[in-house]
Amino acid sequence: MSESSWDAALTELIRATMPAHERMHPSGRLRFRASARARGSLPRHVADRSAVPWDSIVPAHAGQIEIEVGCGKGTFLAEAARQQPEVFFVGIEASPSYAAQSEHRLTDRGCTNAAVVADDGRLFFADTVPPGSVAKVHIYHPDPWPKRRHRKRRLFDRQFARLVATALAPGGKLLVATDNTRYFGEILATLGSAERLRRSRETELHYGDEVAGVAFGPTNFSQKYRAEERPRHRAVYARTERASIRETSMTQAENSAWTRVAALDGVPTDEGLPVECEGKELVLFRTDDGIACLEDSCPHRGAALSEGKVRDGEIICPWHGWRFVLDSGECSTLPGSMPAKTFTVRVESNEIFVKLG
Numbered sequence: 001m002s003e004s005s006w007d008a009a010l011t012e013l014i015r016a017t018m019p020a021h022e023r024m025h026p027s028g029r030l031r032f033r034a035s036a037r038a039r040g041s042l043p044r045h046v047a048d049r050s051a052v053p054w055d056s057i058v059p060a061h062a063g064q065i066e067i068e069v070g071c072g073k074g075t076f077l078a079e080a081a082r083q084q085p086e087v088f089f090v091g092i093e094a095s096p097s098y099a100a101q102s103e104h105r106l107t108d109r110g111c112t113n114a115a116v117v118a119d120d121g122r123l124f125f126a127d128t129v130p131p132g133s134v135a136k137v138h139i140y141h142p143d144p145w146p147k148r149r150h151r152k153r154r155l156f157d158r159q160f161a162r163l164v165a166t167a168l169a170p171g172g173k174l175l176v177a178t179d180n181t182r183y184f185g186e187i188l189a190t191l192g193s194a195e196r197l198r199r200s201r202e203t204e205l206h207y208g209d210e211v212a213g214v215a216f217g218p219t220n221f222s223q224k225y226r227a228e229e230r231p232r233h234r235a236v237y238a239r240t241e242r243a244s245i246r247e248t249s250m251t252q253a254e255n256s257a258w259t260r261v262a263a264l265d266g267v268p269t270d271e272g273l274p275v276e277c278e279g280k281e282l283v284l285f286r287t288d289d290g291i292a293c294l295e296d297s298c299p300h301r302g303a304a305l306s307e308g309k310v311r312d313g314e315i316i317c318p319w320h321g322w323r324f325v326l327d328s329g330e331c332s333t334l335p336g337s338m339p340a341k342t343f344t345v346r347v348e349s350n351e352i353f354v355k356l357g
């Protein structure tokens, strides 16, 4: 069986056994779906119990595919679909009532080359989007969740960057806009350290402030913020074939050496310790035999394994529950399928060293 067949079979298995509430975002942002359902204001595609299959959203004959995460009431989506009839657009919106408004807008304008899905953006990329299938991802004015206790609800983190990089075709683009200067800095830091994404200043210059229906807007927020003369931050990242030049050259120069990554007494007993080694994100676990080191990226869809739970010498992926043996990386949910990548570890005194090569 090919790797993609294993992937599909295992994903189906996980979905079939997943309780309905598992689809809810940990932040609880999707709880209002029930009340929206009661009012009847739902779009055609709602991923409240399980993921909506990709082929029920995107027609088989679709050529270039672009996704807008957080399409709101569909201002950009409808304009983009109108201006680029050769492209198929998918709008993702966590609020079902806004998603329904987006869908009405598309219908009113006769746009048949776009669809709206009421879903959480992160879950949509994790569960639905086939790898390498998307030409552009648009994310305009994501909620900055300024309160400290709400930070975990932010869209941009290492895991989300990996999911987007996986979804993009080589050369595909991620376009981001925000008025929040601090959040923009954090987005740049997150995307700047992501493998397979590199900032494309050329494309930013090409698009400038906004190309209506193509890049950065118009959205309801962009129009409002322009009127208020708020800062307008823009960035474009391109999906590269390989790890960035910086990461590659560092690895080549140093991959035969042991690198100290953590102190032994800093590794917890019942969860992983995320560490970085020469630009690579790794995670350390305590095992019966000592310390295990895995790449902090699930081989299925790239979830951070450091956010999973440790049970009986295995790490359980936080996204779809695949289990990986800590010592070998082997996937015990479906033996023989994609293992998690492991690295050699050496412990000296209280220091942990890892060898990447």
Ligand code: FES
Residues within 6 Å of the ligand: 298, 299, 300, 301, 302, 303, 317, 318, 319, 320, 321, 322
């Ligand atoms: S990302 Fe799907 S099981 Fe890990």
